[in-house]
Amino acid sequence: MEKLIIFNNQVKAFLGVDIHYNAAINNFKINGYWVTDVNQFHFAQFRKSFKKLIDKNINRDSQKEVIFLNKIQEDLKRNLLFLNTINYNKIRESCSSVDLKYPEEPPVHNIRDLEETALWDNEGRADYIFQVLSEFLKMESTNHIELSDETWEEIDALYEENNLHVDEIYGKAHLMIIISYQINLIKEVIDYIQSYFDTLEKMGINYSNNEEDIDFSKHTQQLHFNMLKKEVAMFFHTFHQLGLIHGDFNKRKISETEMNKFLSSGFFYYVDVKRELRPLKKLSKEFSGLYRGEAASKISEEELSFIQYLIDILQERKNVLEIEKKDYLERRK
Structure with a gap:
């Protein structure tokens, strides 16, 4: 021991x-x-x-x-x-x-x-x-x-x-x-x-x-999301609304109900508030309340903050790539 x-x-x-x-x-x-x-x-x-x-x-x-x-x-x-x-x-x-x-x-x-x-x-x-x-x-x-x-x-x-x-x-x-x-x-x-x-x-x-x-x-066989359960729902909802997530049949737009079933298939895990992995199941509650083009009063600060977070980390990734590319080009001179 x-x-x-x-x-x-x-x-x-x-x-x-x-x-x-x-x-x-x-x-x-x-x-x-x-x-x-x-x-x-x-x-x-x-x-x-x-x-x-x-x-x-x-x-x-x-x-x-x-x-x-x-x-x-x-x-x-x-x-x-x-x-x-x-x-x-x-x-x-x-x-x-x-x-x-x-x-x-x-x-x-x-x-x-x-x-x-x-x-x-x-x-x-x-x-x-x-x-x-x-x-x-x-x-x-x-x-x-x-x-x-x-x-x-x-x-x-x-x-x-x-x-x-x-x-x-x-x-x-x-x-x-x-x-x-x-x-x-x-x-x-x-x-x-x-x-x-x-x-x-x-x-x-x-x-x-x-x-x-x-x-x-x-x-x-698992896929782990470095996000809370609600954040996983907002992530997929955001890209679904942008038209970037489609079904595999004639590229039709998959419904959020179908997406919920797919994410609850047992292969996906999220991180809870205690930083522990949990199986991703039953996202209906998390998907509900997210903005789908109805009354703008339903847009939550939580959803806006998450989208801003996505923008920030994508911008950070872009900055890193630009720096690395610039360094590479300078080394080639």
């Missing part, structure tokens, strides 16, 4: 989703580590050791230990769902806590120590963060090291005019790039665990016959 507790704690330390924000220094902690003091090498250490951890702690002949590993995999899938929902506009909502006091153990590097951080990070964190800053400022991309103190004062003033804070953007950018490292690692670990299960099955070791066990293969 003790070895499994230690194993579980090691996984949480690297692949957990415990995020805290310190407003006094505009910095974030993830799983107890300041994001400015962590880089891809932090995760690379775990990547190298994870396979050995499985071999050391999981006995393939122990039904309970194999099921324990499957539980780890399911936890990681939930963590992945959660991390993929985080964007610049929803970072605060993703934090477990917010601290207004200066930390007793502050980070080694502050959020503007890009030169120091870049020495650690051959993934170009400094360039990434400055690209984010440039995008918010609508300024031409340039090397952050080339900026004078006067330019930084102008940047600060511009942010204040737009009710933004430069350091806050820095902190969020640091967090987002660390989250990207974590997402990549979680995907690798999930895939490796799945390959472990596949290998066991080929060896004739399969514990899925027991009703209390989990069928390791069934999860490949």
Whole structure:
């Protein structure tokens, strides 16, 4: 039991989703580590050791230990769902806590120590963060090291005019790039665990016959929505009203009743308020009340807010693609 507790704690330390924000220094902690003091090498250490951890702690002949590993995999899938929902506009909502006091153990590097951080990070964190800053400022991309103190004062003033804070953007950018490292690692670990299960099955070791066990293969047939149940309904309703969702027969427009039956087929899951996966069933209540062109008084603020959220994340995606395309074209020069 003790070895499994230690194993579980090691996984949480690297692949957990415990995020805290310190407003006094505009910095974030993830799983107890300041994001400015962590880089891809932090995760690379775990990547190298994870396979050995499985071999050391999981006995393939122990039904309970194999099921324990499957539980780890399911936890990681939930963590992945959660991390993929985080964007610049929803970072605060993703934090477990917010601290207004200066930390007793502050980070080694502050959020503007890009030169120091870049020495650690051959993934170009400094360039990434400055690209984010440039995008918010609508300024031409340039090397952050080339900026004078006067330019930084102008940047600060511009942010204040737009009710933004430069350091806050820095902190969020640091967090987002660390989250990207974590997402990549979680995907690798999930895939490796799945390959472990596949290998066991080929060896004739399969514990899925027991009703209390989990069928390791069934999860490949599921589709998980990183949204609440009502948000799933609003998502499909919005694109249905735009004419982007059709039935498969002569491209006719599928009715919302048919769409409800399809989404309740058992293959779809949503995330509830506790961040737990739930099967998507009976969306009639969620679909009712959504605007279909009748009296405008029926348009809810909830539906308007959700559509604005879709616009924001699509715009954010567009910005990322534009930055990456611009970088690619500049490298080709």
